[in-house]
Amino acid sequence: MSSYSIPAHDLNTFREELKAYFVFNETEWEAFKPHLEMVNLKKKAHFAINGKICDAIGFIVRGAVRYYHLKDGMEITSYFSFENEFVSSYKSFLKQEPSNSYIQALEDTALITITYQNMQLLLKHDLLGHKTERFGRLVAEHYICCYEDRVQSFIIQSPEERYIHMMKTEREILQRVPQHYIATFLGITPVSLSRIRKRTVLNA
Amino acid sequence: MSSYSIPAHDLNTFREELKAYFVFNETEWEAFKPHLEMVNLKKKAHFAINGKICDAIGFIVRGAVRYYHLKDGMEITSYFSFENEFVSSYKSFLKQEPSNSYIQALEDTALITITYQNMQLLLKHDLLGHKTERFGRLVAEHYICCYEDRVQSFIIQSPEERYIHMMKTEREILQRVPQHYIATFLGITPVSLSRIRKRTVLNA
DNA sequence: GTAAAACGTTAACAAAAGATAAGAAAGAAA
DNA sequence: TTTCTTTCTTATCTTTTGTTAACGTTTTAC
CATH class of the missing domain: 1.10.10 (Arc Repressor Mutant, subunit A)
Known part of the structure; x- marks a missing residue:
């Protein structure tokens, strides 16, 4: 699927949310857009599966997901994400190695996604390369802060x-x-x- | 303290370890070096203190530290770091806001540090800017993977x-x-x- | 070197959590 | 609607953990 299949309204929402990290001008945005894809998940469908490489990062337009692990046949939920949040088995995505968790839609869910391959293209893109580095750094730093809070909540x-x-x-x-x-x-x-x-x- | 006070051997160790993230050429390294400082902590001295902004990232040359929180007057240890690892109250450093944990030397500890101010200078530096963005992204992504494992260990x-x-x-x-x-x-x-x-x- | 502090183990009791099962209520599907 | 799941609560029993305190050992400080 390519970008023309993403509803304009959803694309704008995504662009607005990205402003927290980085502001694209029109030229940059036009170069960026074609690398995005729309994905729709039915309730209980999976965005990531244990043992398989998670090859995309998603941005939730509508719906919600949960992350979970299997242990002794039991499902253990580790996280929830909702509208306007990113979703990925991030380590699996970054290292392109098998995921060790599942990500499942809690409701019918619509996502704007970017694949690993397209992310690499953006990093090499003349116009976007430096901006993509910065974007990647800021998103990663944002997630570190979330993780720090989460580990802290377990500890204290x-x-x-x-x-x-x-x-x-x-x-x-x-x-x-x-x-x-x-x-x-x-x-x-x-x-x-x-x-x-x-x-x-x-x-x- | 400025860079001339960092023993050459320690500086080389640091440069070697950085190669996992990024390789500096000679010119870049000479531009990078002056932004580093050596810090020595006596056993039980603090690198970060709850309520105060942690304004540096450290790289442990010798020694070890623990991260801990205070709860009801009790110290709860949340992490350990040893030689050749980075140390910081990362969220406090990134957002320049008060830390919500302590970082304390478990032994006499020697660190190579870079302050927030110097990091900003590097990000604006003509020669190093793009490389610093990339460096920051890779370090942040590395830490995300560590955090993902850590949260997972708590969960499962x-x-x-x-x-x-x-x-x-x-x-x-x-x-x-x-x-x-x-x-x-x-x-x-x-x-x-x-x-x-x-x-x-x-x-x- | 000696006194004081820090550290690790063990015991006894109290408090909390897990396991299992039964039953009620709310939702989904035929 | 009616049936079948799914979900939540409650009760009982067992297991685990926390709390407190005592004791011996090691380390640190003066």
Whole structure:
């Protein structure tokens, strides 16, 4: 699929969001656009699969995804992403090696994607090369900050504290995502989360 | 301190390690060098302090550091770094905002550092600008991969499994670092780690 | 060299979490 | 609607972990 299949409205949203990292002028944007592709995922379809190389980065236009791992036959959710966020099994993408997690659509999801191959073309592109380096650096640095917060939450908060924090700052996740996914995301069983909820409601 | 105070041997080690990310030619290296500084930390001295901006990235020439957080008056270790590794409260450095963790020398430690201000100079430098962008991107991407592994270990492994994994792959940490630091790093109490060790030794 | 502090292990008890199973409620599909 | 999943809660029992404290050893500081 090439860029003409991406609805203009979605493309504009994407361009607006990118401004947080980098501003393209018209010429640059026209050079950039043809390297993008639209992908639609039905609910429960996968964007990345354990053992397979994740060869694209996606930007969620509509919908939501969860990252998860399989352990002893159990699915353990490790992350959620929603509209206007990037999605990728990033290490797999960067190193072009097999992913060690799954990424699955929680709802019907529309993404604007860029493949590894096209990313390499952009890095070599006369007009865009330097800007692509900078863009890549800023996106990577942004993700480092997210990861730093996430590791910190594991280190200094208990599952119950992480849940209470989610209630305060991420109500959308709690409303859009089945509770048993949230439980494994917090590092506990669904039964345990149910107990925490009972305690928390009684104290509120 | 300026670059002439960095021992030639240490500077060469640094240059060699950087080759994993980027190769400087002689001209570029001469332009790069003056932006580096040598820092020596006595055991238990801090490289970063909670609430203060961490204004440098360090490269450990000799020694080791631990990252830790304070919670309810308790120190919780979140990471260790050793020779030939980078050190920084990275989010604080990138955003120039107060750090939310401490970084402390576990032993007398020698570092080659670059300040935020000098990094900005390098990014604007005619000769080095593009190379610095690329360097920054590659370092950031490297750290993303490390963080991805780290988050994954929290998600899919128990503290005991993480300890067993450390025994197999990171014996150096176990030997150089006091055990109660390792316990909080694993997310458990020192008492609990002692029990795990007893179990593990008996099964080996 | 000696005193003080830091470190690791163990024990006993309390608190929390996991495992399993049963049942109710909400959604999806025929 | 009716049926079949999926999801969430609750109860019981077991296992694990945290807490506190004691003790011996090692390391550090004066």
